[in-house]
Amino acid sequence: KNEVEQSPQNLTAQEGEFITINCSYSVGISALHWLQQHPGGGIVSLFMLSSGKKKHGRLIATINIQEKHSSLHITASHPRDSAVYICAVGGETSGSRLTFGEGTQLTVNP
Amino acid sequence: DTEVTQTPKHLVMGMTNKKSLKCEQHMGHRAMYWYKQKAKKPPELMFVYSYEKLSINESVPSRFSPECPNSSLLNLHLHALQPEDSALYLCASSQIQGSHTIYFGEGSWLTVV
Numbered sequence: 206k207n208e209v210e211q212s213p214q215n216l217t218a219q220e221g222e223f224i225t226i227n228c229s230y231s232v233g234i235s236a237l238h239w240l241q242q243h244p245g246g247g248i249v250s251l252f253m254l255s256s257g258k259k260k261h262g263r264l265i266a267t268i269n270i271q272e273k274h275s276s277l278h279i280t281a282s283h284p285r286d287s288a289v290y291i292c293a294v295g296g297e298t299s300g301s302r303l304t305f306g307e308g309t310q311l312t313v314n315p
Numbered sequence: 316d317t318e319v320t321q322t323p324k325h326l327v328m329g330m331t332n333k334k335s336l337k338c339e340q341h342m343g344h345r346a347m348y349w350y351k352q353k354a355k356k357p358p359e360l361m362f363v364y365s366y367e368k369l370s371i372n373e374s375v376p377s378r379f380s381p382e383c384p385n386s387s388l389l390n391l392h393l394h395a396l397q398p399e400d401s402a403l404y405l406c407a408s409s410q411i412q413g414s415h416t417i418y419f420g421e422g423s424w425l426t427v428v
Contacts, residue, residue: 238417246403247421248358291357295413302371303417305357 208232211292211306218313224279226309228292231273238303239266239277240291248291251277282313319420321406327426330396336423338389338406346370346412347389349381350405352422358405364389365412396427 210229218224228237239251252259252266254275259266263282268275279286292306319340328334338347346365350358363371364383372381378400380392389406403422409415 235413240419245421246352246405246424248405248407248419250416250418253416293357302360307357308355 207307208304209292209294209306211290211309213309214307215310216312218282218311220283220313220315222282222313224282224286224311224313226277226290226292226311228275228277228306229273230275230292230294230304232294232304234273234294236295237268237275238293238295239275240293242289242291242308244288251290279311284313284315287312319406319408319418321404321420321423323423324421325424325426327428328393328396329428330398332396333392333394335393336391336404336406336425338391338420339387340408340418341387342408342410342418343386344408344410344418345386346409346415347383348407348409348417349389349391350407350419352403352405362391363412370412393425396425398427401426 208231212227236253236255238253241249241251254268263280265278289308289310291308293303295303322337348363349361351361352358360373361375362381367383378395382390403424405422406420407417409417
């Protein structure tokens with residue numbers, strides 16, 4: 206069992222739909238990161254969370270420390286949101302070693 | 316300026332070549348990282364520099380040699396690579412080593428022939 210599990214692995218949506226990507230982890234963490242990677246390669250850091258909820262534009266990220274679970278929500282999805290979304294956790298004792306999930310491939314069709 | 320700039324974007328090299336990947340940031344970050352990413356896999360940490368000193372080496376083969384000439388620059392020197400080293404090499408930085416927002420570059424696509 207991976208330390209960081211994401212679901213679903215693949216997600217196809219129609220433009221405008223509300224999207225949720227889930228991340229569960231099994232280790233103690235100091236922070237959780239949501240990252241976005243487009244086919245060209247570059248990774249963009251969307252959120253870093255240690256508690257509660259953050260919002261940026263159409264993106265919302267939540268974390269429940271007790272349940273070791275985080276969700277990334279995209280409201281009013283758009284084709285340009287199509288990318289791989291990666292959950293990564295920084296452990297309490299791992300310093301800079303981020304443990305990555307396998308990623309969720311999101312495709313938003315017009 | 317919240318950019319991490321990597322050059323070159325694409326590199327093709329032979330197994331006997333010596334080449335370098337370069338990474339630059341001007342955010343005043345004191346931690347810089349090299350990651351390797353194979354297709355459809357998550358990134359794997361290779362090296363971490365903290366305050367220009369090598370902090371973490373994830374048992375990377377010596378054919379990969381990192382260098383941090385100053386607080387803004389990070390290089391990865393490549394020599395005698397193997398075809399299986401072909402991957403996307405990502406540079407990243409953060410304010411300090413540990414749990415801070417991490418900024419990634421666009422990556423350098425390396426093909427070893």
